[in-house]
Amino acid sequence: MELHHGLQRMTRTGWFATAALTILVVARPHAQTIPSARVAVLQAEDRGVHDARDLATLRAGVRNADGETARAAIRALGRLGRPVLLPDIAVALRSPLPELRAEAADAIASSLSGASASASTGGRTQPAGARAAPATPSTVATALSTLLARLAVEAEPGVRAAICEALGRIPYSDTSQITRAEGALLSVRHNDFVTDRLGVVKGLESIVRVNAGRWTPSAATITALRELVGVPAPVNDTTAGAEDPQASQPVPAVPLRDARIRRLAIEALITVGEADSAVIEHGAVDPDPQVRRLAMRAAGVATGSRTEAAASALRGGRSDPSSMVRMEALRGESAREKGTLEVCQQLVGGFSDPDTQVALVALDLLGDCGTSPDAVTLLEHTVNDLSAADSPRGWHLAAHALVALSRAAPDRASAVLDQFTTSTTVPLREYAARAAIALDDRVTLEKLASDANDRVAQIAGEGLGRFAPPLDVQADRPAPGSDINAADLQRFAAPRARVTIRGVGSFEVALFTREAPAAVLRFARLAQAGHYDGTTLVGVQPTLIGLTPRAGPGSGMRSEAGSWPHVRGAMGLSPGDSETGAAEIFIDLVDNPRFDHRYAVFAQVLNGIDVLDQILEGDVIERIEIVTGR
Numbered sequence: 001m002e003l004h005h006g007l008q009r010m011t012r013t014g015w016f017a018t019a020a021l022t023i024l025v026v027a028r029p030h031a032q033t034i035p036s037a038r039v040a041v042l043q044a045e046d047r048g049v050h051d052a053r054d055l056a057t058l059r060a061g062v063r064n065a066d067g068e069t070a071r072a073a074i075r076a077l078g079r080l081g082r083p084v085l086l087p088d089i090a091v092a093l094r095s096p097l098p099e100l101r102a103e104a105a106d107a108i109a110s111s112l113s114g115a116s117a118s119a120s121t122g123g124r125t126q127p128a129g130a131r132a133a134p135a136t137p138s139t140v141a142t143a144l145s146t147l148l149a150r151l152a153v154e155a156e157p158g159v160r161a162a163i164c165e166a167l168g169r170i171p172y173s174d175t176s177q178i179t180r181a182e183g184a185l186l187s188v189r190h191n192d193f194v195t196d197r198l199g200v201v202k203g204l205e206s207i208v209r210v211n212a213g214r215w216t217p218s219a220a221t222i223t224a225l226r227e228l229v230g231v232p233a234p235v236n237d238t239t240a241g242a243e244d245p246q247a248s249q250p251v252p253a254v255p256l257r258d259a260r261i262r263r264l265a266i267e268a269l270i271t272v273g274e275a276d277s278a279v280i281e282h283g284a285v286d287p288d289p290q291v292r293r294l295a296m297r298a299a300g301v302a303t304g305s306r307t308e309a310a311a312s313a314l315r316g317g318r319s320d321p322s323s324m325v326r327m328e329a330l331r332g333e334s335a336r337e338k339g340t341l342e343v344c345q346q347l348v349g350g351f352s353d354p355d356t357q358v359a360l361v362a363l364d365l366l367g368d369c370g371t372s373p374d375a376v377t378l379l380e381h382t383v384n385d386l387s388a389a390d391s392p393r394g395w396h397l398a399a400h401a402l403v404a405l406s407r408a409a410p411d412r413a414s415a416v417l418d419q420f421t422t423s424t425t426v427p428l429r430e431y432a433a434r435a436a437i438a439l440d441d442r443v444t445l446e447k448l449a450s451d452a453n454d455r456v457a458q459i460a461g462e463g464l465g466r467f468a469p470p471l472d473v474q475a476d477r478p479a480p481g482s483d484i485n486a487a488d489l490q491r492f493a494a495p496r497a498r499v500t501i502r503g504v505g506s507f508e509v510a511l512f513t514r515e516a517p518a519a520v521l522r523f524a525r526l527a528q529a530g531h532y533d534g535t536t537l538v539g540v541q542p543t544l545i546g547l548t549p550r551a552g553p554g555s556g557m558r559s560e561a562g563s564w565p566h567v568r569g570a571m572g573l574s575p576g577d578s579e580t581g582a583a584e585i586f587i588d589l590v591d592n593p594r595f596d597h598r599y600a601v602f603a604q605v606l607n608g609i610d611v612l613d614q615i616l617e618g619d620v621i622e623r624i625e626i627v628t629g630r
Helices: 003-012 017-027 036-046 052-062 067-079 083-094 098-113 137-153 157-169 175-188 194-210 219-229 256-271 277-284 289-300 304-317 323-336 341-350 356-368 373-384 396-408 410-416 426-439 442-448 454-463 486-491 517-528 609-614
Strands: 496-501 505-511 544-548 570-573 585-588 600-607 621-627
Touching: 036 052, 036 067, 036 486, 036 517, 052 067, 052 083, 067 083, 067 098, 083 098, 083 137, 098 137, 098 157, 137 157, 137 175, 157 175, 157 194, 175 194, 175 219, 194 219, 194 256, 219 256, 219 277, 256 277, 256 289, 277 289, 277 304, 289 304, 289 323, 304 323, 323 341, 323 356, 341 356, 341 373, 356 373, 356 396, 373 396, 373 410, 396 410, 396 426, 410 426, 426 442, 426 454, 442 454, 486 517, 496 517, 505 517, 505 609, 517 600, 517 621, 600 609
Parallel strands: none
Antiparallel strands: 496 505, 496 621, 505 600, 544 585, 570 585, 570 600
């Protein structure tokens, strides 16, 4: 299927035209030969900047005449997480190329925050020069002043947006610095460009999340966030009658294309406890399902005068056409009045949802309903119905019900546990181990700890306090070196991957060789070798899907976290384990801004995202095909 068909699907979920254009640019084949200097930069980063020669390669790369080479070098210096290299990065803020100025802003924040430095190097030697040290207050102050000075004269919206986002990520030394950054973000919010607004709200969401508990945003920031959601500032006894035109004038209609802006704004309001009745009511009827989902989350933590609006929003959310909203509505109901008969009855109703994932969420929450006869009866009936347990997608209800029953009615769960521990269906034994943990049944855990299946044994062993290394991990970590080469960079310049899930369907992703070349190249090689074929999915959650627990493209390499956000459909890579270097591939089912700049994104779903919503734990990757277009 052509690229633009996939992009049409993404724009319907609130993706911006600018992001769609970026995918086209990232995915466009490179006709020219890859310059040797760029290959050298990528190899130096891939080695973890093993020695002074590698560091010199990156420093020289920043000033290379080839824009892509310079961009790769700037990004690599930032990922090292070494504030001492800030002068080498900051010089790019004066580049005539806007993409290099934007990359420099992102790299300055990465260097200060140490996000990449805190990630594992996968057993590789530390970067040349010494272990990265935390940024000093004077270094932070200098970087802040540098970014603010550039923001004041920057004419390119995309660069302004990158600076705004960077301002939200810096690890500030004191609240006066945070207030300066806050003021700068607010000064940009009235710009007409959607890119500016996105940069501002990304900066604000990040700054309130990172600094929660030690800094309180101003009333102007709360007003700005409410406007970005689409609601006016609240009028109370202290503001009524004041000469504040924004408090009385209606908020202009928010374009539908700004869905991601509204999501980030409501995320920030939830973080600071300012998602009031108006925000909840407005968000609950937003055309974007992710905004409605966040409104359900806000309703779940609402207190005081907000509870009436929250109850109304949650009632509507339980019948929302989007399954992600219905799941969050059930969680919100449970959070507000956990274990009450009324809420338990609603959860019993949620079990009848046509979407299996929603039904599973309802079952999980029924574990708090031990005082509800109807809830306990439903759990018992579901546990005892093993008629479909032998089918690949038929065991989930009974398994989840068993764990919930072990919390709601431990005696009744103990009475039926044996039929799960002796089952020939491996997932039922896995959930038997989880139930035994909840029941503190050490006899059953000892039995399952010696199970023939490694995963069953691992879960039981962890329940007994025995922690084993991750499963299926390659024991031999590579020594410092790099398998990145010009031929593969050329061959995989614009690849796609087609992932087929057995019995469910297929989806396609665009692989970002420019953004995360090491991850893409290794993923493509592993996929072509059949490494992922037949892999069972064990990390399926409402917000993301873990594609594989095996050693993946991140094994033994540095994190390639960059500026591409963790939006719905982004394919990310967890940082390598400190002992083994193993990494896990996952796909975001919803926007997860807390992952931005922490975990690398090396691909984005182009089409078939509805297939992702149907995936259940235990589903199997039939195959992954790499399509190069060559």
